[in-house]
Structure formats: C-alpha cells, structure tokens
Amino acid sequence: MSGPTFTLTRRRRTWFRGRTALVTGGSRGLGLLIARELASHGARVAICARDKDELARAAADIRRTTGSEAATYVCDLADPDQVDRLVEAVREDLGGGLDVLVNNAGIISVAPVESVSPEQFEQAMAVMFLGPMRLTMALVPDMRARGDGRVVNVTSIGGRIAAPHLLPYDCAKFAAVGFSEGLRAELAGSGVSVTTVVPGLMRTGSHRAARFGGHPEREYAWFSAAASLPLLSMDAERAARAIVRAAARRRAELVLTPAAKAAVLAHGIAPATTVRAMALAQRMLPDVPADGEGADVGTDVPGNVAREAGTPTWSRKAAVFGERAAAHFNEPGPRAT
Template sequence: MTDTTHAGLQGRMRSRTKADVRGRIALVTGGSRGLGLLIARELARLGARVTICARDEEELADAAALIRRDTGRSVSWEQCDLSDGRAVDEMVAEVTRRHGPVEILVNNAGIITVGPVESLDVDAFRRAIEVMFMGAVRLTLAVVPGMRERGEGRVINVTSIGGRIAAPHLLPYDCAKFAATGFSEGLRAELAGSGVSVTTAVPGLMRTGSHRAARFTGRRSREYAWFAAAASLPLISMDAERAARLIVRAGIRRKPELVLTAVAKAAVRAHGLAPATTTRALSLAARLLPSAGSSAKSGETSGASEHAKGTRWTDRVATLGEHAARRWNEPGTS
C-alpha cells in the first residue's frame, strides 16, 4: 500500500468515526483529570455532546474550561460519587433531562492505592471495588436498558493491565480491575445482537500524571518513588493523548477489546502462554519493591503531595509524568 493510499484510508476512517460520534450524548466518569479528561476531550472534538462526572467540583470546572479551550466546544459536568447508588441515578436522570438519553458511556473513574499488602486494610479494597467495579456496574445498569430499547449504544469500560495480571503493591486496584474486566467481557456477550456494543480497554502504564492522584501506604516515600518513575518512563509508559484517541476509536468502531502499550500486550500474551512463569516474575518484582516498614497493618494512606519532592533521581525520571500532570489537571500541580 502506498503512503498516499494509506493516508486516504486513514482519512476515511477518521471521517466515519466522526460521523458516528457527532451529536451523540456521551457520559465520561472520572472526566475531571488524566485519561478521563482526554477521552472526554476527544469525544468533544469529534462532535459529541459530552458530560463529565467526578467527585470534585473545582476539578470538574477546570476540566470543562480546558476542553472548551482546546476544542471550542462546551461540555457539561456533574458532581457524583459513584459509590452512592442514589447519586448515580440522580446524575443519569439529570443528564437525560438536560441533553437526552446517554448513547455513549465511558466507565473510566478510578482510584489507586500503592503499597504492600501488609500495610493495607479492608477499607482500601472496599473503596477500590465501590468506585471501579460497583460504580461502573451501577451506571451501566442505569443506562443500558434505554440503549437496548433504542437498539443502539456504546459502552467503553476502561480497565487495566492490572485487571489481567495482578501487579504487586497494587492489590486493591488489581482486584477492582479484574472484576471490571470480567463484567465488561460478560456484558458484551449478553448484549450481542442488541445493537449495544461493549468495548474493554486494557491500558498499560500511561503518562497521565496519575501518580499525583494516588494514595500511598507502607514506606510511602519509597512507594511514591517507584510508582512515579514507572508511570513516567517513555519506554514502558504511553502518551495519554494517543491512548485516549485509540480508546475512543475502538469504542466507536465497536471493537471487543483494545490492549494498549507494547509491554502490556507482551505481558498478556506471556501470561496466557505461561502463567506460572509470569507469576514467578511478579514474585521477583515484589521482592525488589519496598517492604512494609514500621507502618505495617496501619491501613493509613497519604496523598502524593506529601512525597512529591523526591530524590533528584526520582524527580528526573518522573519529568514526563509531571509534565502530563500539569497539562491534564492532576492534583497538586498548580
């Protein structure tokens, strides 16, 4: 295929994607920062009528202003705690009243707790499950019946490589993402032929600045150091803007699954072919990570802002992640 032919094909594909999105009512959870903000921006750029939701009103207002600045399009926002079933129902009713029934749902909201299992308590797991699994379930069950009745709709569930391979020191996140992945895949099977498609997006590490929003336990400064570095290195993490474009494109084209980053794709294949070997590799990685220290079983967590002034090495390695955090509305970067 010549470069000219390839460019023409890409142009036609982009045009079809834009036509499929223009005027659609889209709802993006966790849309106030990071990947969710970028997915919302991409949908707005393509002409969707976008509502973003999150828990922090100030962050939502800032995100809406950023999207308007970048795209020239206004987005609506709704403050909502996805762990509150009544709040979810009220939000869906308000979006429907103001704009119409949700036609594109992106379940993206997430929370990250980083630390060894000895330093975690049950609440860390409960919070993760409530937001990343039950929150997605509540919202999906609220909008999918209408989609089925109309015979048209798209659900995009942003899970994680952590929902396929349980990375050490991220167990609450892993567990919630495993549940979300199973829900997404099973939902697609049940909705087959209904006109409602379900896409499971499985990103690896992305440079969104998410280390700024994470909570840390155990030896918190050391946990921050490795996590900030891993989420920032260009060889193992992906540019978040590109990831958002690919996720939106996959959802609009009704792809069943999208695995992002070469490292994540290789890891999924390796785990499928040799799960025992993968587990041994993860065990080695766990031994290289910080131990729980004196705060074991305390269950206490702290935000990244308490550890953001790391060592010179950490600051240097996390430069790209910090740049992304400043651009995409992550906390503690003003």
C-alpha cells in the same frame, strides 16, 4: 478498494457527531483527554467526578481546546444514591438518551498488602466495579431500546495480571474486566457494543492523585518513575485517540502499550511464569515497615504529599515526563494537601 475503505473510515470518524457521551472520572488525566477527544469529534460531552472545582477547570479546558461546552456533574461512584441521581440528571439534562458511556473513574492505593486495610479493598471495588456496574445497568436499557450505543470500560493491565503493591486496585480491575467482557456477550446483536480497554502505564500525571501507604515516600518514588518513563508508559493523548477510535469501530478489546500487550500474551501462554515474575518484582519494591517506623495499616497519603515528604533525585528525574503531563491534564499540584 480505496473508495470503500475511505468511506468506512469517514463514517467511523463522524459517528460521534451530535451524540451524547458521559465520561466518568472526566475531570483530569485520561478521562479528561477522552472527553476532549469525543468533543473534538462533535459529541455533546458530560463529565462527572467528585471534585466540583476540578470539574470546572476541566470544562474550561474542554471549551478552550475544542470550542465545545461540557456538562459537569459532581458524583462519587462509591455512593449508590449519588449514582442514581446522576442517571436521573443525565436523562433530564441531555435529552434523547445517552449514546456513549465511558467508565473511566478510578482510584489507586499503592502499598504492600500488609499495609492495606479491608476498607481500602471495599473502596476500590465500590469505585471501579460496583459504581460503574450500577451506572451501566441503569443506562444500557435506553441504548438497547434504540438499538445503538457504545459502552467503553477502561480497566487496566492490573485486571489481567495482579501487580504487587496494588492489590485493591488489581481486584477491582479484575472484576471490571469480567463485567465488561460478559456484558459484551450479553448484548451481542442488540446494537450496543462494549469495548474493554486494558491500558498499561500512561503518562497522565496520575501518580500525584494516587494514594500511598507502607513507606509512602518510597512507594511514591518507584510508582511515579514507572508511570512516567517513555519505555514503560504511553503518551496519554495518543491513548485517548486510540480509545475513541476503538469505540467507533466497536472493538471488543483494546490493549494499550507494547509492554501491556507482551504481558497479556505471556500470561495467556504461561500464567505461572508471569506470577513468578510478579513475585520477583515484589522483591525489588519497598519492604513492609517494621513496627514504629512506617505508616499504620490503611494509611492513604496523597501522591503530591508523599512527593513533598522527600523523593530521591533519581525518581524526580525519571518522573519528569509524568510531571509535565500532570501540569497539562488537571492533576493535583505538587504542593496540594
């Protein structure tokens, strides 16, 4: 028994060696860690993001931690023309076709629905559904022609259970989950596997890059704490290892964090009960600003700015692990604007 098991495990571990992989949103946070992990398995890694300087720092980080070079591409997934140019550049630069696509890029707007604009819903859908869909539909035919490939779609527990004050994010992630699960069914037997990753909260420091509306400083306080507490969130490096392992094994789905697993199970058994639980959670979150005392509809304040506007002591203490993660995973500095 031990011989075949060892061989299979070794084969999965070395599948990435010499393969080409593209990670969207790979300049910081979970995307950077996934890119690191793929590089450590011997893959030739490319990362894309919107910020050129962030990409340069991320490439240096990958070089320092793994000894591997990473190709970088500036691309806003919300812009179809930029997505098309990314596809052309990847095909030309990497050669031989892409073996692994990790759709990880995302944006988070945290605010009560009364403070959210239609444009924020459109932006969320463009970045987390329409852009990844366009990229995937362009690159999968090459994988299918070769009869081998891996597509990993990093969605969210918010794509299974709609959390309050995250509605644009929830809607985009619900669409991403549906696309990912449907694509796996469509590609069955083709040699191309699709893995749907459903993370709960992870300690990546992404609260600094999230955007906040309503009462931005109050929204930041609860979100940064929740995304940092060990009992609610997961170590991001461990999450990246699990995601790469799931891709190698061609797993259909990976739900990360015990809290997320429990929530998915509960929602499957009693969906009305989980919706009521979300309604109760909503009551504990910051109120909608009264006229003249809060931000306007559609206001998006960066997390690092909301933090400097005044964060309660309890929130800063609760977010200490998240702040440490941000410092290591290329998230924006606390005083950036």
